[in-house]
Amino acid sequence: MHSLTLAFSTLLAAVVAATCSYLFYLLVIWPRRNPLSRLPGPPVRNFFGNHLAAVLDPSRSPRVHEKFVKDYGRNVRIRGLFPWEERLFTLDPISLSHILKHSTIYEKPWQSRALISSMIGVGMLAAEGQVHKRQRRVATPAFSIQNMRALVPVTFKTGMALRDKWMSLISSAQDLSDDEKACGGMKLDVCHWVSRATFDVIGLAGFDYHFNAIHDQSNELFMAYKDMFETAISQQKGSLWDLLALYFPILDKIWPGERYLVVKRSHEVINRVAGRLIQEKKRKIEEAEKSGSVYAGKDLLSALLKSNIAIDLPPDQRISDEDILNNINTFLFAGSDTSSLTVTWLLYLLAKYPDVQERLRTELRSVTPAVPLESLTQDEIASLYAAIAELPYLENVLKETLRLIPPVHSSIRVATQDDVVPTSTPVKLHNPDGTVEEVDSFVMPRGSCVHVPIEAFNLDREVWGPDGWAFNPDRWDNLPEAVKAQPGLYNNMLTFSAGPRSCIGVKFSIIEIKMFTYILLTHFKFAVADPVGKANVVLTRPYVMDKHREGSQCPLFVIPLKQEGSA
Known part of the structure; x- marks a missing residue:
């Protein structure tokens, strides 16, 4: 017994000594050796202080980002979550x-991947390296221009269903407020309704599944996704338990909290219902092959499955049914929320700037068919969208909305190896002896994080001009030369990221946003109902000022317009 006690005491002492040694290294030795500590950067107020709240809060981040550049340059050292965690902030x-560009060197941190994969599996948002490359290769044909055009009628019909729902709500409304009576419309939470509509679109476009979310919220698969995604948002509160569960997942299994149980229940429904949909699609594709024809399904799931069995795809490059399901979950998560928020913010900005709204409505009406929209055939819907897609002011308004309020406020990457980062302007590195040297590159150490400030990049007034923080769609007709040198998948912005991990669904998102904007703006006028602010909760969401506890919402006065020659 004495020997067991002695052995345990020795082991405990060794663990304590190792922990203390590691903490000493992190707190004392590593900060002196960390190459990032040589970069200029803002001070912290205390030992446990950090800069995350300042750079992540959209209500103050533009001012913070601009001050960083003014005081320290375009490559800045900031403090992360822990005292030893220096991060690179770069504009x-x-x-x-x-x-x-070098996505194999700079990956999502394991914490981010664990959080994402715990909800939607290891799809393209969470996968790295060869797994991501293989999944993207199989998925790319599904997002071809031809496939995206085939999904135009889906977005059109869903937009019309949302129009009809709003018309019904307004016409049957009772006990309207004085403000509602005065404007001739009704106050609606646009964020809530557009979110339901985009969920319907991605359900039909994703795997030919009718959520019917605009009219009914009782569908079990819709409820499973809705509960899980809302949990994904609510778990970003940053409580100590959430942090511990992220670093030590076993805690959730020992003492399962509400978040863990909701995600577990949702997974059971998704795996059963969506898993069955995958098997049914595979069966239909195989039956078509046996009969010498090609399965005509236009949804992303059908395209993924057909791409995965393509003759020119080597067997070792194919992905499993589980990967297919994970990526459908990813499309739902990434596709429904980001598009709905962009439409929401676009409508809010139009409500805030009525002159822009009227000018855009006039342009949209110029392509309205002479016959009622309800009577349009598939080909006529395609022709209508082709005309909508070419409208220059709509393009400007959309680009300006995506620039001013990108759905993803910022992102994070971690260096998987030491790397030398080039710069466009000299960086002043501080040497241990107190001297300063100017260099045109610096070392990014393995294990350190990069804060990718998407919003700050889009709002940089040194690049976009003095009015860079203002909503000005006309800027796109005469961009400063500095803008044209900026990286970005879409119009020199980082809204859809850049490089090998840029947004694969950008074409689909643009189709959906433009179609919704056309239908809603030619049938309704929008006016500001309550002061709305931005909050960064996974994505940049609208909240009524001083009512954050009521959740994300964007109430607007929605006023039906008299139609001239169309329904």
């Missing part, structure tokens, strides 16, 4: 382009 286009 240098050359540095950012390098980091986003």
Whole structure:
């Protein structure tokens, strides 16, 4: 017994000594050796202080980002979550382009991947390396221009269903407020309704499944996804338990909290219902092959499955049914929320700037068919969208909305190896002896994180001009030369990221946003109902000022317009 006690005491002492040694290294030795500590950067107020709240809060981040650049340059050292965690904050286009281009060196941190994969599996948002490359290769044909055009009628019909729902709500409304009576419309939470509509679109476009979310919220698969995604948002509160569960997942299994149980229940429904949909699609594709024809399904799931069995795809490059399901979950998660928020913010900005709204409505009406929209055939819907897609002011308004309020406020990457980061302007590195040297590159150490400030990149007034924080769609007709040198998948913005991990669904998102904007703006006028602010909760969401506890919402006065020659 004495020997057991002695052995346990020895083991405990060794663990304590190892922990203390490691903490000493992290707190004392590593900060002196960390190459990032040589970069200029803002001070912290205390030992446990950090800069995360300042750079992540959209109500103050533009001012913070601008001050960083003014005081410290375009490559700045900031403090992360822990005292030993120095991060790179960069608004240098050359540095950012390098980091986003080399996606095998700069990956999502394991914490981010664990959080994502715990909800939607290891799809393209969570996968790295060869797994991501293989999944993207199989998925790319599904997002071809031809396939995206085939999904135009889906977005059109869903937009019309949302129009009809709003018309019904307004016409049957009772006990309207004085403000509602005065404007001739009704106050609706646009964020809530557009979110339901985009969920319907991605359900039909994703795997030919009718959630019917606009009219009914009782569908079990819809409820499973809705509960899980809302949990994904609510778990970002940053409580100590959430942090511990993220670093030590076993805690959730020992003492399962509400978040863990909701996700577990949702997974059971998704795996059963969506898993059955995958098997049914595979059976239909195989039956078509046996009969010498090609399965005509236009949804993303059908395209994924057909791409995965393509003759020119080597067997070792194919992905499993589990990967297919994970990526459908990813499309739902990434596709429904980001598009709905962009439409919401676009409508809010139009409500805030009525002159822009009227000008855009006039342009949209110029392509309205002479016959009622309900009577349009598939080909006529395609022709209508082709005309909508070419409207220049609509394009400007959309680009300006995506620039001013990108759905993803910022992102994070971690260096998987030591790397040398190039810069566009010299960086002042502080040497141990107190001297300062100017260099055109610096070392990014393995294990350190990069804060990718998407919103800051889009709002940089040194690049976009003095009115860079203002909503000005006309800027796109005469961009400053500096903008044209910026990296970005879409119009020199980082809204859809850049490099190998840029948004694969950008074409689909643009179709959906433009179609919804056309239908809603030609049938309704929008006016501001309550003061709305931005909050960064996974994505940049609208909240009524001083009512954050009521959740994300964007109430607007929605006023039906008299139609001239169309329904």
